[in-house]
Amino acid sequence: MERHIALIPDRFALYRYPVFRLISEYRRSGSEVVIFADPREDPSRVRLAPTEFCSMDPDEGGIRWQKIRSFYFRNICFWQTGLQRLAFSRKFRVIVYWGEAHRVSTWLSATIAKSFGKKVVFWTHGIYGNEGRLKKIIRTCFYRLADTILLYSEHGRQELVSAGIPAERLHVINNSLDVSAQLEVLNSIDDAYVEKVKRGFCEAPERLLVFIGRLEPQKCLHLLIHAVARLRKRGSPVKALLIGDGIERSALSQLAMQLGVENDILFYGECYDDAVIVPLLAVSDICVSPGEVGLTAMHALVCGTPVISHDDFPNQMPEFEAIKVGKSGAFYRRGDVEDLVKRISTCLADIDSGRITPESCREQILSSYTPEFQRSVFYRAIDPLLA
Structure with missing residues (x-):
């Protein structure tokens, strides 16, 4: 059996290109990484990497990618094609699957792969902690198939340990964006430009809140609009910049008018260009994500902007762990507008006092949420399986 590695993500999202590019450079002990992914848009509507990366040489920025x-x-x-062929193939010693228990093809392929002596790895969120008893049992049985598990959060690791999965199999790989490119944009703008951009949205002494992501129900952005209305009534004027689009836009606009803050809720629209997004995040005082926070946290924090999200961690996305209370943001009591108002006010005070700084916001991202960090964890987890 050869010693190559097959990596099968849920999709080849564009934001994962930097880490997949670094992982594709893996050539230890004659091993290569080949990625197997569907290039077509899926129901998540996440932006996908261009298929041109399939045909480019890895030394020129391409990736070994099979469709x-x-x-x-x-x-x-529930099904990805070709996984059974991979399980039988003598080319691959290790197969890294996207670890979702509802993928029937993964159950079948992983079982076959293990019977042929291959090493099985799951890259996954793990157990959230909000599952019902039956779902938790099924997921735990699924994760027992893996020799090694790569997890997006420490919370997920702790839940799996509690479910009886041996801790030595578990590696927290976190998540990442293209941090180098974002910092390059950030370093190209000066204070005068930052002030000019900010004053395009609000006037002193108004403060600027921001949200970036899809305007969807699970983001709970109605709470942000209520918070803006309450803060203004109490003499703390803020405006909220919403970067993104989605099915909730009309309802949010109507709510803003009902509360009399239609001039304080600024709908920027959809944007994926970091040359535009990074300055917008950098000029904002706080990024507020009342629902699940996800990649929004990493995007804002690398720009030096603190993040506020809810405290119901079993119902959060794994990136909530990048937020450190009093250092890079805060957590409010889920669904409680008054507590959200309190956390926004406290966070603004922490910024004014110097307790929260752009540097303190970036610290966790630069240490544990970069493509380079993910590559190091990947190597550390995979190397023993090739021995």
């Missing part, structure tokens, strides 16, 4: 197909039922992927 497969994913099939969905009610927006849930």
Whole structure:
């Protein structure tokens, strides 16, 4: 059996290109990494990497990428083609699957792979902690198939340990964006430009809040609009810049008018260009994500902007762990507008006092949420499996 590695993500999202590019450079002990992913848009509408990376040489920025197909039922992927062939193939010693228990093809392929002596790895959120008893049992059985598990958070690791998965199999790999490119944009703008951009949205002494992401129900942005209205009534004027689009835009606009803050809620629209996004995040005082926070946290923190999100961690996305209370943001009591108002006020005070700084916001991202960090964890987890 050869010693190559097959990596099968849920999708080849564009934001993962930097880490997949670094992982593709893996050539230890004659091993290579080949990525198997569907290039077509899926129900998540996450932006995907261009298929041109399939045909480019890895030494010129390309990635060893084989196209497969994913099939969905009610927006849930249950089957990926070609996984059974990988399980039988003598080319791959290690197969890294996307670790979701509803993927029937993964159950079958991983079982076959293990019977042929291959090493099985899951890259996954793990157990959230909000599962019902039956779902937790099924997921725990699924994760027992893996020789090694790469997890997006320490919370997920602790939940799996509590479920009886041996701790030595678990590696926290976190998540990442293209931090180098974002810092390059950030370093190209000066204080005068930052002030000019900010004053395009608000006038002193108004403060600027921001949200970036899709305007969808799970983001709970109605709470942010209520918070803006309450802060203004109490003599703390703020404006909220919403970068993104989605099915909630009309309802949010109507709510702003009902509360009399239609001039304080600024709908910027959809934007994926970091040359535009980074300055907008950098000029904002706080990024507020009342629902699940996800990649929004990393995007804001690397720009030096603190983040506020809810404190119900079993119902959070794993990136909530990048937020450090009193250092890079805060958590409010989920669903409680008054507590959200309190946390915004406290966070603004911490910024004014110098307790929260751009440097303190970036610290966790630069240490543990970069493509380079993910590559190091990947190597550390995979190397023993090739021995």
